Each structure stands twice: as C-alpha cells, then as structure tokens.
Amino acid sequence: MIYRVSLAIFCLLSVTVATAQDNKISIEKIWKQGTYSPEYVQGIVSMSDGIHYTRSVSEGSNQYIVKYAYESGNAVDTLIRSSDYEGVDGNEIQFSSYSFSPNEEKILIATDEESIYRRSSKANFYAIDLNSNEIRPITNFELGKQQLAAFSPTENQVAFVRKNDLFISNLDVRTETRVTDDGKWGEIINGAVDWVYEEEFGFARGFYWSPKGSKIAYYRFDESKVKNFDMLIYDNLYPTTYDFKYPKAGEDNSKVGIMVYDLKKSAKVEIDANAQADQYIPRIKWTQNDDELAIMRLNRHQNHLEFLLANVANPNKHITVKTIYDEKSDTYIEVNDNLIFLNDNKHFLWNSEKDGWNHIYMYDLKGTEVAQLTKGTWEVVEFYGADQNDNKLYFSAAIESPLEREVYSLDYQPVFKTYNKTKSTVVPAKDMRGELTKLTPNGHTNDASFSKSFDYFINFETAADMPYKIALFNSKGRKIRNLETNAALQKKIDQLDISKKEFGTFKTVSNIDLNYWIIKPKNFDPTKAYPAIFMIYGGPGRNTVTDSWDGSNYFWHQMLAQEGYIVISVDPRGTMYRGKDFKHSTYLELGKLETEDMIEAAKFFGNQKYIDQNRLGMMGWSYGGFMTSLAMTKGADYFKMGIAVAPVTNWRYYDSIYTERFMRTPQENAKGYDQNSPINFVNQLNGAYLLIHGSADDNVHYQNTMEMVKALVDADKQFDLFIYPNKNHGIYGGNTRFHLYTKMTNFIKDNL
Structure with a gap:
C-alpha cells in the first residue's frame, strides 16, 4: 500500500515536472528545434485573369508549378513537373524561382541560383513553352550566369544581364543581341544597379521593357570613381578578399545615365537627364505609350524630386525631357514604387508626405495636380494599386492607431466627375475617412496581397500575441476562407507561462x-x-x-x-x-x-x-x-x-x-x-x-x-x-x- 502511494506521488510529480518543462520557453526550442515556428502562405503568383494563382510545390526531389483557383483553393492544373525536363547537363532540373511571359504561355525558371546581395542573384535561366513542353536555355551557359532575366511583352524575347552587359535573346530564332559591350566589374554596369541603389532604393533590375516591347530602357552606372570596400573571407589557408564599390557618406557616387534601345532600329540613345550631375535616378517607368518614358530625378540632398517625361520615338536624335512633377522639402523626400500611369494615358497617381501625412494624389501629364485622393491626420502605409476597371484604389493605412494597420478601398470615380464638371485644377480635399471602405474586419496589423485583377486579396493578420492568421477575401471585404490559422501554434502559446x-x-x-x-x-x-x-x-x-x-x-x-x-x-x-x-x-x-x-x-x-x-x-x-x-x-x-x-x-x-x-x-x-x-x-x-x-x-x-x-x-x-x-x-x-x-x-x- 505504501508502495502504491509512493508510485502515485512519483507519477504526479513526473507529470507536474513535465508540464512545467513544456511551459518553459528555451533558446533550444526557439532557434534549434523550431518549436514555435508559424505556418505561412508564400510563393503565390497571381495569374493575369486574377482568379487563378500558381505556387511552386515540392515532393522529395520533384518540383511542380501548380495552378489553383482563388475562390476554392482547388488545384486545376499542373503546369510544370521538374521530372519532365533535363538541363544542359543531362540532369533533371531543379529551380529556385520562376516567372511567366505576359500571355502566360511560357515560363522562365532560374536554376543554380547564387545570391549576390540582399536582392540580387545570378543563375542559369531556361524558358519553357507550356504548349509544346519544350525547354531551352536562354543563352550559352558557358559564357556565365545571368541576372534579372525578363520576358518581353512580345513573348519570344528575353532580356538579361551578364557580366555587367545587357543582352536580348530571341527564343524563336535562337539569336542573341548584345545591347551593350562596355560592362566591366567595378567600372560600368548596364541593366543592373550598384550596391547602394540596390540597398537603399530597394531594387536590383535596371532595365524595363516598353508596354509593347518595341524598346527597352536601362540604367548605365559608371562607378569607376566610387571607392572600393574590401572584406576578408575566412575560407581557406589564406583568406580571400571580396571587394565591391561602396560610396560612404560624402564620397563619390556612381554617375547614372538612362539609355533607351530601339529593337527595330537597333539604335540606342541616352536621355538627357544630366547624368554627370551629383544626383540620383531612383526609378524609371514607361507610361502607357511605347514612346514615353518617365524618369524620377532626385538631388543628392534628396529634398527635390522631379518626374521627367522623355519622348523616345526617334532614338537617333538627342532626347530632351519635360518636367511633369516637382516637389521640394526642407528635409527629405522618400521615393517608392507607387507611380501609376492610368490607362487613359492622361493621368498618373503618386503618394507624398507634402501635406504633412503620407497620402495619394492624382496628376495629369502636364504636371497639374487634379486631386488629393486621400487626406487626414493619418498615413497611407502601402499603396497596393488601382483597379482601373472599377475606379478603385487599394491601400493599407494606420488610421485607427499608429500601432495598427488596416486595408481599405476608395472609389476615385467621383474625383473625375467633380473635375470634369467644375474644370477646377484641383479638387478640394477633406478628411476622407468617411469615404473609405474598410476591408479587414479586425484591428491589429493587416497586410494584403491582391490578385492582378483586384478581385481577391490574401490578408495577413497578426497581433502582438497572435501569430499569422491568413485568409482569402474578395475585393469588397467578404472573407471567403481561411488559408492558415496557426491554430496549433496558438494552442502552444496558450499553454505557455507567458504574459x-x-x-x-x-x-x-x-x-x-x-x-x-x-x-x-x-x-x-x-x-x-x-x-x-x-x-x-x-x-x-x-x-x-x-x-x-x-x-x-x-x-x-x-x-x-x-x-x-x-x-x-x-x-x-x-x-x-x-x-x-x-x-x-x-x-x-x-x-x-x-x-x-x-x-x-x-x-x-x-x-x-x-x-x-x-x-x-x-x-x-x-x-x-x-x-x-x-x-x-x-x-x-x-x-x-x-x-x-x-x-x-x-x-x-x-x-x-x-x-x-x-x-x-x-x-x-x-x-x-x-x-x-x-x-x-x-x-x-x-x-x-x-x-x-x-x-x-x-x-x-x-x-x-x-x-x-x-x-x-x-x-x-x-x-x-x-x-x-x-x-x-x-x-x-x-x-x-x-x-x-x-x-x-x-x-x-x-x-x-
């Protein structure tokens, strides 16, 4: 009897100790065992119709690109099976990323990818024709790995950078055009960007196809006067040195020029954007017209931002520019990717802090402000884009609190009506809170990933003590289904001794x-x-x-x-x-x-x-x-x-x-x-x-x-x-x- 009581007490103590240990957080559980790692939804690529998406799926050594329906989440097609394709080395391909051609009949896949810096990498790229199931390398891999490969709107051509030069590969006739020939490590970069642009302006690709693919605009960096920074890599008996151009505060920057190459005329021209000046070109973007390229120009103090519009219809002539946007600040101006040229080819959207809060504005191509589309003592956090078929803006904002973020839509059609009726140069702005449609039902922090048609968005909701809740919504804010609730992790959290x-x-x-x-x-x-x-x-x-x-x-x-x-x-x-x-x-x-x-x-x-x-x-x-x-x-x-x-x-x-x-x-x-x-x-x-x-x-x-x-x-x-x-x-x-x-x-x- 004494034995049984002792055994019972021992079992009770064992359970108590085990429970206490389960409730105890440890560095091993966090960083070694991954005990508290949340599930996530990533790798979703919206298709052009906006009602389907694709994801890369792996099963063992096999890789697939699978097509799904947003509404149901059901798989509707398998577009690629890696086991169906061999690389130039005769082995089954293994890819790290992929992208579609505009008509989605071809796919570019990156293999043997190597990271360079935070956003840049190089790889060997293949193009796969989904109709014929044919795979081919975009270039001769023996010449070196490629960067930033991207389809032309005409589908049959791919532009890429290799060893600091820009190339165009024609997939139909299997020819390759060398657009530039002066690229050199540490001196000239064509079609890509230097270290500091990549890190601080947040992009790596430095070339852009025109809307119809007749031209390609690209950056040319002359970093020959930028000082080297050397890092020792402790990997061998004698450490090796990795050096790259890194402009420190007050030192020489790269000289940046913008070039346009006309494919039909095999001619290229530099746009007169004062490339020798001590300035930045943080973005370039085509309008809806193959002959009009917009260039953002920012002075070195970063307190004077201009949008320059260049007509590049004739690349054999000197290209001049006109200013369609001009903003100055006593402090600084931050740039972003939110420049949107509307399909009417008469207006563009942009967001700015110029009224003291970050808001979205509309301008015409003459540089006239048409309207301040959002206004109030709150901030637009991320501008997701504009559904021009429905005249809706989609964005997240910190309206309820700087601690939170909500997703909203705004109908901007009334702006056009007011503008056309009054012929006013600027539509009077007011606090827009009452005219916004809140699409996310809860507070906390929300971030959205919209389909290309803006019919759906995937919402990533988190809170201070709540891991990701990921759900699919339609554009009106109706929740369709949960994608990931992290219920298992939330249960673990609830069982922990936490505050x-x-x-x-x-x-x-x-x-x-x-x-x-x-x-x-x-x-x-x-x-x-x-x-x-x-x-x-x-x-x-x-x-x-x-x-x-x-x-x-x-x-x-x-x-x-x-x-x-x-x-x-x-x-x-x-x-x-x-x-x-x-x-x-x-x-x-x-x-x-x-x-x-x-x-x-x-x-x-x-x-x-x-x-x-x-x-x-x-x-x-x-x-x-x-x-x-x-x-x-x-x-x-x-x-x-x-x-x-x-x-x-x-x-x-x-x-x-x-x-x-x-x-x-x-x-x-x-x-x-x-x-x-x-x-x-x-x-x-x-x-x-x-x-x-x-x-x-x-x-x-x-x-x-x-x-x-x-x-x-x-x-x-x-x-x-x-x-x-x-x-x-x-x-x-x-x-x-x-x-x-x-x-x-x-x-x-x-x-x-």
Whole structure:
C-alpha cells in the first residue's frame, strides 16, 4: 500500500515536472528545434485573369508549378513537373524561382541560383513553352550566369544581364543581341544597379521593357570613381578578399545615365537627364505609350524630386525631357514604387508626405495636380494599386492607431466627375475617412496581397500575441476562407507561462507622447523591483511598438520574462505613422532626440516601483545597435548594460544614400555627425557593453565595430566583443542564431 502511494506521488510529480518543462520557453526550442515556428502562405503568383494563382510545390526531389483557383483553393492544373525536363547537363532540373511571359504561355525558371546581395542573384535561366513542353536555355551557359532575366511583352524575347552587359535573346530564332559591350566589374554596369541603389532604393533590375516591347530602357552606372570596400573571407589557408564599390557618406557616387534601345532600329540613345550631375535616378517607368518614358530625378540632398517625361520615338536624335512633377522639402523626400500611369494615358497617381501625412494624389501629364485622393491626420502605409476597371484604389493605412494597420478601398470615380464638371485644377480635399471602405474586419496589423485583377486579396493578420492568421477575401471585404490559422501554434502559446504585451504611452519633458509595449513576468509581483531591458530599433523606417507578431523574438522576450526580467520597447521620435513632423524631427541629428527619448524612457520606467532603476539594460541590432551604443555612452547614468549587434558607430562609415538623406554630408554637417556618434563618447561608458558583428557584413561594415573597439581601448574602457566569421548583416545560418541568442541571454543574466 505504501508502495502504491509512493508510485502515485512519483507519477504526479513526473507529470507536474513535465508540464512545467513544456511551459518553459528555451533558446533550444526557439532557434534549434523550431518549436514555435508559424505556418505561412508564400510563393503565390497571381495569374493575369486574377482568379487563378500558381505556387511552386515540392515532393522529395520533384518540383511542380501548380495552378489553383482563388475562390476554392482547388488545384486545376499542373503546369510544370521538374521530372519532365533535363538541363544542359543531362540532369533533371531543379529551380529556385520562376516567372511567366505576359500571355502566360511560357515560363522562365532560374536554376543554380547564387545570391549576390540582399536582392540580387545570378543563375542559369531556361524558358519553357507550356504548349509544346519544350525547354531551352536562354543563352550559352558557358559564357556565365545571368541576372534579372525578363520576358518581353512580345513573348519570344528575353532580356538579361551578364557580366555587367545587357543582352536580348530571341527564343524563336535562337539569336542573341548584345545591347551593350562596355560592362566591366567595378567600372560600368548596364541593366543592373550598384550596391547602394540596390540597398537603399530597394531594387536590383535596371532595365524595363516598353508596354509593347518595341524598346527597352536601362540604367548605365559608371562607378569607376566610387571607392572600393574590401572584406576578408575566412575560407581557406589564406583568406580571400571580396571587394565591391561602396560610396560612404560624402564620397563619390556612381554617375547614372538612362539609355533607351530601339529593337527595330537597333539604335540606342541616352536621355538627357544630366547624368554627370551629383544626383540620383531612383526609378524609371514607361507610361502607357511605347514612346514615353518617365524618369524620377532626385538631388543628392534628396529634398527635390522631379518626374521627367522623355519622348523616345526617334532614338537617333538627342532626347530632351519635360518636367511633369516637382516637389521640394526642407528635409527629405522618400521615393517608392507607387507611380501609376492610368490607362487613359492622361493621368498618373503618386503618394507624398507634402501635406504633412503620407497620402495619394492624382496628376495629369502636364504636371497639374487634379486631386488629393486621400487626406487626414493619418498615413497611407502601402499603396497596393488601382483597379482601373472599377475606379478603385487599394491601400493599407494606420488610421485607427499608429500601432495598427488596416486595408481599405476608395472609389476615385467621383474625383473625375467633380473635375470634369467644375474644370477646377484641383479638387478640394477633406478628411476622407468617411469615404473609405474598410476591408479587414479586425484591428491589429493587416497586410494584403491582391490578385492582378483586384478581385481577391490574401490578408495577413497578426497581433502582438497572435501569430499569422491568413485568409482569402474578395475585393469588397467578404472573407471567403481561411488559408492558415496557426491554430496549433496558438494552442502552444496558450499553454505557455507567458504574459500579454501591454501597450501604453508616456509623456516626456518635451511634452511628447511616446508609445511603448511592456512584458512583465507571469507571476508579476508589483511590490518587487525587477530588472528591465529595452529592445530598441528607433530609426526611420521601422516601428517596434506595433500590434503585430514579432516572430522568434516574441518567444525570446517571453523567455526573458519567465527568467524574471521586464521587457520593454519604445518608439522614439523619428519613427513612423505619426506624421511628417514626428518622423522628420531627427533631421541632421540622427541619434540626438532618440537618445533623449530613451533616457526619458529610462527615467519613466525607473520611477515605477516594480522596476529596479539600477538594473536597466538595452539591446538593439543595426540602427538599434547604434541606439544601444549611445545609451551606454551618452546615457551611461541610466543604463547598466547594453548589447549592440552590427551597430553603426559613426555615420561617416555608412553609405551615402541612407546617411545623407537624414544627415546631409559630413562636409556640410560635421557637427551633426560628431555630436551623435557613440564612437566619440566612449569615455562616458561605465556599464557592461557587448559588441557583436558579422565579419562579412556588406551593409553596416565590421569597420564600425573595429573603430569602436579602437576608441574603447584608447579610452581604457573594458567591454566584451564577439565576431561571427563570414556572416553578413543578418548573422544567421547553421548554428549561428542559437549561438548568438545564447550569448546575449547569458550576458543579460550576468549583468542585470
């Protein structure tokens, strides 16, 4: 009898221990076992009819491109089976990406793909004819891999870049036209873009077919005067050097020209856009006319944006341009992909912050503003496009809160009616909230992927404590079906000992309301003083205080809370969705106001009885690493510990486009650079400081950390340093993330 009781108690204890272990989050579960990885819907390619889509599906070594119906989700056809095709090497093809010809009778597939930078890669491309089932390489692969291959609107031709030159392959007669012949690594790039354009203007392909395929416009970069940046790659007995052109703040940029090649006349011409000037061409785009190309021109200060319209009907003549849009700012202007030329070939759409909030406008091709289509003290976040058959705009906006994002539609037909009736040059604008149709039923953060016809959209909804809920909606906002609910992961979350994120605001001494979230331990005791760590980014272009899913970091933050830490994030001045004045307030002084705000945050939370003001820490990556380094130096009286991952330590070391957008050049604004670079304030460090960097970071160079190390040593300051060999800005791959988060966690435990 005693034996049975003991056994029962033992079993009960075993179950209790097992349950406790199941509720305990660990770095192993997050980064090694993938216990908390959400399911996702990706790789969907809308077909032209807007009611079907395709996806790449793998089963073992077999790959398929399958066609589905949006409405039902049922597969209706299998377009490609990899086992049906052999490559030039005689082996079954394996592809990494694909794209359709305009009539969707041919498919381009990329094989043996190699990454170059964040958005660029090179591969061997094949074209597959879906009618004949014939596969052929677009060029002789022995000449080198290709970049950016894209079908012409005439279907039978493919343009691509190889070794910095632009080519056109005719698939019918199997001929190849070499459009350029002066491409050279480190000097001339044709049809692609240089490193800094790819990173900061967000695109890699530098050529564009005209609507009917009679012409092709392309970028020509002369980067011969841009200085090299060298990185050592530790891969052999003697490390190898990788060098590329990287223009740092205040240094020479590439000279950028725009060329147009006429296929029928075999002639090319440069458009007169002042290519030798110190300026940027962040976008080019064809109108609905094969003879009209629009060019965005931005001065180096990035506060004067023009749209130039060039008539390229005759490429044998000097091409001049006229200005159809002109915008200036006292600070800076950010560009995007939202330039849309309407099918009437008389109007275009564009969004701008010029009234203090990001909104959508309509102009005619003479440069006259026709209407401000959205207006109010709220921001358009992403402009998805215009359904010109139904006269509807589709976009997401932060209307209800800067912490949330909703999807909306707007009927812009009344604008045309008012314009035509009054003949007014500008339709009076008003706050448009009452005229918008909200398409997403819940709050939280929503992002949409529309079909090409705008008949359907896939909505990706997340919340602070809720992983992705992905569902299909029609264009009127009616939910058709769930695609992924992540119910299994949500069940795991519900069973964990976690605390909900709490959102709030506090007011600074400057009378500024700052948004924050806070995670407290599950067994939170308000009479106990806990150590707290701030998770920071803090820079332009990204908010951390949003009602959205934070991925693996969510579980790391919850794990720290389980260990007895309070975790906090604050969005300082300079962040998004609160209007231009709030975002642009940090102009010329990156780091100054943000650091002041984080010191205010330390004071506010340090005054709470449940937080130990002597045990405050901060962790940040990239811009967040910059902020952490400032907090540990200029804010050393308030922060005991800091972890700076891949930080900028002096803006003089960062690239020209990003840095000068917010700071101008060091030659013009030396004070702004020097008084806000943590490298100049290392003598104030008195807490525990950990620097982490990847040695092959092509973005925020390892140089930033090395220069910080040098300054710390010269100031006789002790610190910790860890370098991940051959890792880029993301610091991932293999066991890397597990090792990184283990190191950071241990550092927090040892020092807070």
